[in-house]
Amino acid sequence: MEFDTIAAISTPMGEGAIAIVRLSGDNAIAIADKMFKGVGEKRLKGVASHTIHYGQMIDPKTNEIAEEVMVSVMKAPKTFTKEDVVEINCHGGIASVNRVLQLLLSNGARLAEPGEFTKRAFLNGRIDLSQAEAVMDLIRAKTDRAMNVALGQMEGRLSKLITKLRQEILGTLAHVEVNIDYPEYDDVEEMTHQLLLEKGTYVKEEIETLLRTSHQGKILREGLSTVIVGRPNVGKSSLLNSLVQENKAIVTDIPGTTRDVIEEYVNVRGVPLRLLDTAGIRETEDIVERIGVERSRQVLKEADLILLVLNYSDALTEEDENLFQAVEGMDVIVIVNKTDLPQQIDMNRVHELSQKHKLVSTSLLEDKGVDELEEAIASLFFEGSIEARDMTYVSNSRHIALLNQALNAMEDALMAVEIGTPIDIVQIDYTRTWELLGEIIGDSVHESLIDQLFSQFCLGK
Ligand code: GDP
Ligand code: ZN
Numbered sequence: 140m141e142f143d144t145i146a147a148i149s150t151p152m153g154e155g156a157i158a159i160v161r162l163s164g165d166n167a168i169a170i171a172d173k174m175f176k177g178v179g180e181k182r183l184k185g186v187a188s189h190t191i192h193y194g195q196m197i198d199p200k201t202n203e204i205a206e207e208v209m210v211s212v213m214k215a216p217k218t219f220t221k222e223d224v225v226e227i228n229c230h231g232g233i234a235s236v237n238r239v240l241q242l243l244l245s246n247g248a249r250l251a252e253p254g255e256f257t258k259r260a261f262l263n264g265r266i267d268l269s270q271a272e273a274v275m276d277l278i279r280a281k282t283d284r285a286m287n288v289a290l291g292q293m294e295g296r297l298s299k300l301i302t303k304l305r306q307e308i309l310g311t312l313a314h315v316e317v318n319i320d321y322p323e324y325d326d327v328e329e330m331t332h333q334l335l336l337e338k339g340t341y342v343k344e345e346i347e348t349l350l351r352t353s354h355q356g357k358i359l360r361e362g363l364s365t366v367i368v369g370r371p372n373v374g375k376s377s378l379l380n381s382l383v384q385e386n387k388a389i390v391t392d393i394p395g396t397t398r399d400v401i402e403e404y405v406n407v408r409g410v411p412l413r414l415l416d417t418a419g420i421r422e423t424e425d426i427v428e429r430i431g432v433e434r435s436r437q438v439l440k441e442a443d444l445i446l447l448v449l450n451y452s453d454a455l456t457e458e459d460e461n462l463f464q465a466v467e468g469m470d471v472i473v474i475v476n477k478t479d480l481p482q483q484i485d486m487n488r489v490h491e492l493s494q495k496h497k498l499v500s501t502s503l504l505e506d507k508g509v510d511e512l513e514e515a516i517a518s519l520f521f522e523g524s525i526e527a528r529d530m531t532y533v534s535n536s537r538h539i540a541l542l543n544q545a546l547n548a549m550e551d552a553l554m555a556v557e558i559g560t561p562i563d564i565v566q567i568d569y570t571r572t573w574e575l576l577g578e579i580i581g582d583s584v585h586e587s588l589i590d591q592l593f594s595q596f597c598l599g600k
Pocket of ligand 1: 370372377478479480501502507
């Protein structure tokens with residue numbers, strides 16, 4: 140395939156002593172060469188692949204020296220994009236990096252779009268689709284754990300698993316063919332039935348396991364949707380602030396000033412939270428506040444985690460009790476706030492109401508209990524799950540959708556086997572599963588399945 144030459148700064152802006160500007164495409168070396176002045180008239184064109192060269196960047200129009208640089212030359216196809224790649228290392232300051240980039244852009248390179256290097260790697264067949272998507276996720280990853288999920292996927296963990304499952308299906312179908320064409324046993328039908336059932340169940344269970352990780356995977360990527368609820372003035376906004384540690388939500392003494400939903404992202408011990416502070420959920424005649432309340436209810440329904448805030452220095456009210464009812468069956472952490480003030484709340488009743496929930500006491504004013512709260516959030520999320528980094532999480536919604544479809548197809552197939560559907564019809568569902576799994580890794584090559592079967596299994600004769 141042929142593409143134009145793209146360029147972009149590939150290190151974070153303004154950080155580190157060295158910054159890298161990357162070029163990829165057929166003209167990468169030629170463009171860099173135009174403005175490179177090495178020691179003793181050295182030209183980049185002639186150098187060996189995967190070598191580094193010290194020199195200066197000059198503006199070819201004025202011959203002025205722009206930067207002192209180290210230039211890495213990597214020739215196709217052994218590069219990330221499978222194209223010629225040049226990396227220009229220069230001083231990390233924004234001005235200096237920009238100068239180099241501008242020079243490249245005015246000498247034939249085009250500014251890369253976000254993720255375009257990765258897209259090239261995919262289009263040039265260097266990585267498969269799930270790996271390409273993982274790189275995209277990596278660029279967007281919000282926390283370390285999310286980063287690990289994306290990294291694992293990029294290294295091809297998901298691809299390997301999917302490939303293994305597809306091979307299992309293919310192998311089974313091949314085996315069935317052999318059984319039918321060359322019956323060595325008397326009871327071919329029984330054998331085939333058994334085989335299809337066994338392998339099909341295995342594939343189905345593996346897909347289910349993968350899908351089970353998808354909820355956590357999605358959360359790691361998009362944030363655990365967390366809603367803070369409670370009566371006015373209990374300390375919802377203070378809690379949000381304390382978690383965010385910057386004062387974006389307005390904190391006041393006047394009840395009900397949180398008119399609408401405020402949203403913040405925070406990283407709590409590796410769990411990304413999308414925090415939502417709502418106007419108190421309660422009946423009210425105030426029109427403005429009503430809008431807030433109605434939205435609150437909706438937000439509540441879609442939440443992954445509820446932080447229910449109570450006031451330690453106030454008696455429990457009917458409103459509090461109603462809140463407990465509203466969040467029944469959800470993941471809830473109950474927070475008894477304002478413990479620095481005299482107790483008015485009935486803690487026995489609070490414990491009763493919180494039987495199924497975690498319970499934490501805080502004084503947000505004195506910055507007490509926030510650690511325990513964060514601990515509760517993290518343990519709630521990771522409870523029972525194996526250490527996150529070792530798992531293959533599915534976090535991409537396209538992958539999840541395809542896995543669900545593949546699961547349905549496999550379930551149909553198993554059902555068909557059970558009720559004694561003719562083999563050639565059962566095969567269609569197996570093939571369908573195989574195709575759907577293939578879409579995850581971008582294997583859209585529509586070679587006939589039979590061709591594939593023959594390339595893998597020598598049926599000979
Ligand atoms: P919201 O209406 O639920 O969002 O409550 P706010 O966060 O706006 O807090 C209401 C008032 O309670 C503010 O004046 C806060 O400073 C105060 N407040 C919050 N947390 C505490 C606490 O732990 N102790 C005390 N004494 N006051 C608090
Ligand atoms: Zn508030």
